[in-house]
Amino acid sequence: MPKFKLEYIWLDGYTPTPNLRGKTQIKEFDSFPALEQLPLWGFDGSSTKQAEGHSSDCVLKPVAIYPDPARTNGALVMCEVMMPDGVTPHASNKRATILDDEGAWFGFEQEYFFYKDGRPLGFPEAGYPAPQGPYYTGVGYKNVGSIARQIVEEHLDLCLAAGINHEGINAEVAKGQWEFQIFGKGSKKAADEIWMARYLLQRLTEKYGVDVEYHCKPLGDTDWNGSGMHCNFSTQYMRETGGKAYFEALMKAFADARADHIAVYGPDNHMRLTGKHETASIDTFSWGVADRGASIRVPHSFVNNGYKGYLEDRRPNSMGDPYQIASQVLKTIATVPTESVSAAA
Template sequence: MASLTDLVNLDLSDCTDRIIAEYIWFAPLRSRSRCLCSESSLHSEIRTRSLQVALDRPSPEICGVRALYLCKFGWPLSDVALSWAVLCRVGGSGIDLRSKARTVKGPITDPSQLPKWNYDGSSTGQAPGEDSEVILYPQAIFKDPFRKGNNILVMCDCYTPQGEPIPSNKRYKAATVFSHPDVAAEVPWYGIEQEYTLLQKDVSWPLGWPVGGYPGPQARDRSFFNFYRLHASYLLAEEAGLCKVINCSAFGRDVVDAHYKACLYAGINISGINGEVMPGQWEFQVGPSVGISAGDEIWVARYILERITEMAGIVLSLDPKPIKGDWNGAGAHTNYSTKSMREAGGYEVIKEAIEKLGRRHREHIAAYGEGNERRLTGRHETADINTFKWGVANRGASIRVGRDTEKEGKGYFEDRRPASNMDPYVVTGMIADTTILWKGN
C-alpha cells in the first residue's frame, strides 16, 4: 500500500488541470480523530503541495489502489487508447445510484453512438429472478472527471427486453411531458438547489459534530464556534495548521470544492455552492437547465458527489431530516419558469401557475420525496406539509416569489416543497405537467 510519503511525492505539476479527487488524500475532520502524520517536516511539505493532513484513517481507494496506480504505473488513465463509458442508472429504491463500465472505441459525442446494454435486475429489486434482464438505454453523456481523456459518464434509463419502461424508470414519463409540443414551446427552465449532509463513516452523525453530542445552536447563533475551540478535534486541527483552511466551521469544504470542480469539468450546468444552516450540511445548485436535462444533471452530479465522498472516507446523506430537533432539514428547492413567465406580463402567468400547484398540492407532496413530513413542519424555513401557501420573499411558504420577479412583473418562482431525496425527473416533469398541460378540471 502506498505510504503518505508516496502521496506527497506525486507529481502535482498539472494539479490545476485535474480535480482534487485525483490527487488529494481526502480526510474528513472528525471529532474523535487524531493526526496520522506527526513529522513536522511532512506537515510543511503537505501544506506547500496542497495536500490536506489526514485526521482519520485514509480511504483505502486513495491510499491504496489509486495512489499505487499513479506511483507505480506512471501513466494516467487518460492516455489509454480506448475509452471507458461508465453507465449510471437509478436503482430499485428510486434514490440509489448504480453504475457499470464498458470499453468503447473512439470519442463518443452522442448517446446514439453507444449500444444498449443490460444488467441483472433481480439483484437491484427491479426484475424477478426468472426473468432478470433489464436493458440500459443511454440518454445523456458527460465527461468523466475521474479518468478524463475521452472517458465518459452516461446517464441511462431502464427498460424491459420488450422495450417497456420498468416501474422505477421515472425519466420516461418526464421525457414524455417535456416532448409535448405545448411544453416544448414554453422552454421550461429549472434551477435545482440540492441540499445534502455529510456524515461520519463509522457513526451516522454529521461531519464535524462530536460523537454522541451536539454543537451549540445553528448558524443563527455563532456561539457554537466557542464550543469547538475547546474540542479535541479543533486542537488537533490547530496543531496541524488547518484552521485557516476550514475556518473551524465549514466541515467538508474540500469535498464540496472537489465536487464543484468535477461537475464543471463534466459539463454539468452547476451554478454554485454554499454551506447550509446546520453544520456539516451543504448545497449545490444546478441550472438553469431546460426540460429533461435538469434531471439528468442532478442525477450525475449526485453520482459524482457519492464517488468523492467515497474517496474521502465519509458518507453522503440525502435524508430530508437527518437530525431530529431544532435543526434544519435538507430540501431540493426547485426554481422554475416558462417562456411566458419570463416575458412581459409574466407575473400573471406565474400567479396562475401557483394557483394550479395549490390545487394539486397533495399530489405533489406525495411525489416530492420520502420522509418529507419530518422536514415540512412549518419551522426551519419550511411550510407545514398540510398547508399550501405562497408569498413574496417568504421562505416559510410552499412557493416563494422573489422580490425582483414582483418588481419586474416577470421571472420565476421557487417551489420549496421538494425534499433532498426527491427524484428530479418526477419533480420537474410534474411541475411542467401541472402548470402547462393541466387545465384545472
C-alpha cells in the first residue's frame, strides 16, 4: 500500500488572532484516504497556548481533507482541537460551536500584503513608492514587481489542485498588496477553505523569502490602504424570495447588532474603519447601493432583481476568523422572521 503524507493543520490558542500550525504523519492507505479513515492525533498544547505544561495533551480531530499538490501522495487535513478525551471541543475551537447552514453561501475577499525586510514588497528602503493609483489590478514591473505575481499565480494553481473553490486574484490598491477570493456553501465549508488557502499561501512564500502580512492596517495612520476580508453572503430566502420589506428589516437587524459584528470582525479594526479610504466608521452602520464606503454594499443586481441576491459586508478585516464572521452574519439574519415580514409586505 502507498504511504501518504498527512499534514494535520489547526488553529492555535494565540489571541486575538490564532496562527496556523501543521505537522505531518505518515499512514498507509490503498488510495487517497476518506475523512472517516483519518485517526485522531495528539500534540503538545503547551507550545501553542492551548494547555499547561503539567497537562499538555491536546487532540486533533480531522474535519476536512484536500489533496496536497505540493507533495507526492500528500493530503491537507483541516482539524479541530479537542480536549484529551477527543470529544470535548477545546476552548480555542471556534469551529465546533458556530452556526452553520448549507443554504447560506459565503464569498470571502482576502486581502493581504507581501512583506520583505520589514516593509511591503516593492517599497524602497526609506520612504514610500509613488502614491496609490496604478497598483490596483496593475500590470508591469513598476506596479507589481517581479516576485508577487509569480507567488499569487502559483498559489492559485495550488488551491485549484487541492479542490479549494478559489474564485480569483488581483493586485490591490497599495503596492505589495493582493487579494484572493474563496466561495463556499455553508459557513464551515467556506471558512475551512479560507484557512486552508491561507495555509497554502504562507507555506508557499517560505521558498521566496517573503512573509504574508495580514494586519488590517500595517502602514498605520497613513493614506496607504488597509486590508479587509469583505464577506459576501446570501441565504436561500435572500436568493429566492427577498423583497424590500425583508431587506429593510435585515438592515435594521444589522444596525442593531453593530457591536456584536465588530467584536468578531478582526482586531485593530478601529485603525481601518475610520470613515476614510472607502470604509464606514467603526462607530456607525450604513448601507448603500454600489457604495464602497458603506458598512454593507448593496449590488445593483440585488435591487434590480426585486431585492433578491447577495449582500457584501465590507467591515470584516484581513485578520478576521471566517468561522466567527460567518456565524455572526447568520446569527443576525436569524433574528429577522421571514414569515412576519412576508405577511407585512
